Amino acid sequence: MDIQLKRGLLDVCVLSAIKSEDSYGYKIIKDIKPHVEISESTLYPILRRLEVANLLTVRTAEHNGRLRKYYRITKLGLKRIEDFKLEWQEIVSIYNFVNRGEESE
Amino acid sequence: MNKQQFLNALEVKLCGLPSEDAQKTLDFYAEMIDDRIDDGLSEEDAVAAIGNIHDISNEILKDIPMPKLVKQAAKNSRALSAWEIVLLILGSPIWLSLIIAAIAVVLSVYVVLWSVIISLYAVFFSLAVCGIAGVFVFPVFAFMGNTVQGVFLIGCGLVCVGLAILMFMVSNLATKGILWLSRKIWFLIKRCFAKRRGGNEKV
Numbered sequence: 001m002d003i004q005l006k007r008g009l010l011d012v013c014v015l016s017a018i019k020s021e022d023s024y025g026y027k028i029i030k031d032i033k034p035h036v037e038i039s040e041s042t043l044y045p046i047l048r049r050l051e052v053a054n055l056l057t058v059r060t061a062e063h064n065g066r067l068r069k070y071y072r073i074t075k076l077g078l079k080r081i082e083d084f085k086l087e088w089q090e091i092v093s094i095y096n097f098v099n100r101g102e103e104s105e
Numbered sequence: 106m107n108k109q110q111f112l113n114a115l116e117v118k119l120c121g122l123p124s125e126d127a128q129k130t131l132d133f134y135a136e137m138i139d140d141r142i143d144d145g146l147s148e149e150d151a152v153a154a155i156g157n158i159h160d161i162s163n164e165i166l167k168d169i170p171m172p173k174l175v176k177q178a179a180k181n182s183r184a185l186s187a188w189e190i191v192l193l194i195l196g197s198p199i200w201l202s203l204i205i206a207a208i209a210v211v212l213s214v215y216v217v218l219w220s221v222i223i224s225l226y227a228v229f230f231s232l233a234v235c236g237i238a239g240v241f242v243f244p245v246f247a248f249m250g251n252t253v254q255g256v257f258l259i260g261c262g263l264v265c266v267g268l269a270i271l272m273f274m275v276s277n278l279a280t281k282g283i284l285w286l287s288r289k290i291w292f293l294i295k296r297c298f299a300k301r302r303g304g305n306e307k308v
Binding site: 024025026027039040041042044045047048049064066067068069 | 129130132133134136137139140141143144155156157160161164165167168
């Protein structure tokens with residue numbers, strides 16, 4: 001898949017993984033992995049980028065006697081997911097246009 | 106490799122980054138390893154699952170803007186002693202001109218590379234114009250009664266168009282190559298800045 005496209009998709013995947021409840025790094029990876037290939041070294045820059053862009057916030061909480069970072073989606077993050085869904089409808093309509101020849105055959 | 110060895114190795118790789126970024130990164134990977142161990146993996150397996158340290162540090166370096174790295178390198182260079190400053194000032198006619206010359210050489214090599222690209226496109230353009238002109242000039246020759254020359258010109262024109270198409274492909278490839286090279290060099294410069302501070306820290 002095109003790198004730029006995959007990058008944008010992964011951003012939305014990560015946001016969607018923390019949409020319903022706060023989550024932490026390893027859980028995000030476990031949730032996304034069945035759908036898209038993602039590793040720690042990919043996730044880390046994404047989380048940083050999303051935090052800088054104010055799409056998520058980070059808080060540190062204790063777990064099993066050590067610290068763990070939990071990520072919470074912001075209003076902007078939720079909007080990003082909604083924007084993605086709208087964009088995707090456009091992409092689907094483009095796909096249908098590109099694919100129209102094959103279907104009629 | 107156990108968790109501590111992994112974190113130490115990563116810390117060495119990150120020592121050129123602003124310390125806040127380096128610490129955040131180390132915390133993140135430490136948490137990842139711990140979570141995998143909680144999940145039932147052995148410490149060795151958990152570390153192995155995280156991936157290659159070189160890739161990790163490269164990913165992070167790509168994300169940090171150049172000005173931040175330069176600032177960090179400047180902030181972390183140690184204070185100079187009086188005689189070092191005197192030497193620096195006395196030597197400035199030599200090292201300053203050498204640095205300027207070095208920068209000028211690098212810049213001119215870069216400009217030359219781009220001029221090659223521009224000239225490749227110029228060749229493509231002129232071939233295309235010649236080709237089209239060669240084909241369209243035929244009616245004029247035919248009108249003047251020089252049909253044979255006209256047909257010859259059409260042939261020349263078609264050859265030019267063919268060459269132009271080839272030239273266009275070559276120019277495009279060369280442009281892509283140079284863009285790729287530019288990105289690589291930019292990344293290497295970034296790594297130099299990240300490394301410099303690493304060297305100073307050991308002093």
